[in-house]
């Protein structure tokens with residue numbers, strides 16, 4: 001499976017503020033670029049932290065490409081996604097990746113709300129195992145939008161193939177504000193990236209890396 005992480009950060013590397021509310025870091029051109037990546041993907045993924053903070057629909061995509069809209073995927077160890085979340089609305093498939101720690105009643109409630117629940121791992125979602133299961137559902141191109149906890153785990157599990165980061169010309173600051181890669185952080189060995197492209201867009205830059 002090809003995994004493409006795409007996110008927007010401030011110059012100081014933040015995904016949003018200490019309030020964890022969605023901020024328009026991207027301008028119109030970058031949102032259009034994001035929509036194109038969504039449309040080229042079989043599925044778009046976020047962590048449940050993003051679902052709880054932003055309630056994204058992951059719906060906006062570039063229809064001119066003439067492909068089926070992408071499925072949606074949530075990494076949600078304890079099945080906390082609200083049953084009325086936008087990510088479950090409409091007909092597109094939604095896969096909730098949960099762990100064995102997810103209460104049975106929550107898993108059932110999400111299935112009743114239309115989700116396909118995939119259980120992998122004991123406490124947190126075992127991402128390699130869950131991705132194998134997604135591949136068996138025909139997902140071969142996965143776009144990941146965030147947030148920082150999920151992106152860190154994907155790098156830690158060496159699952160990222162491509163990274164695009166829009167750096168908006170703003171400072172957000174805040175010790176507790178989410179960054180592109182949070183989690184426990186790397187201390188000995190650090191994933192290295194190969195810079196493939198730099199492009200000016202809106203009032204910022206898009207950095208494209210192979211991992």
Ligand SMILES: NC(=O)C1=CN([C@@H]2O[C@H](COP(=O)(O)OP(=O)(O)OC[C@H]3O[C@@H](n4cnc5c(N)ncnc54)[C@H](O)[C@@H]3O)[C@@H](O)[C@H]2O)C=CC1
Pocket residue numbers: 006007008009014015016017019020021022023025046047048049050051053054075076077078124125126127145146147148149150151153154178182
């Ligand atoms: N500027 C941007 O491009 C984006 C910004 N955001 C922002 O990011 C923030 C949310 O990010 P986070 O709080 O970091 O939450 P997150 O969206 O990364 O979700 C983390 C949660 O995912 C679940 N999870 C399950 N298995 C996991 C695993 N193996 N590794 C990591 N997490 C796993 C856990 O419950 C964990 O708490 C919000 O403020 C949102 O606005 C989110 C996406 C894009």
Ligand SMILES: Nc1nc(O)c(N)c(N[C@@H]2O[C@H](COP(=O)(O)O)[C@@H](O)[C@H]2O)n1
Pocket residue numbers: 006007008022023024025026027030031034046050054055056057058059060145146
């Ligand atoms: N690419 C990008 N640029 C920004 O400035 C952002 N704030 C985000 N946030 C993420 O975009 C998604 C919103 O989804 P919907 O448009 O509501 O479907 C969600 O993942 C946000 O966290 N992204």
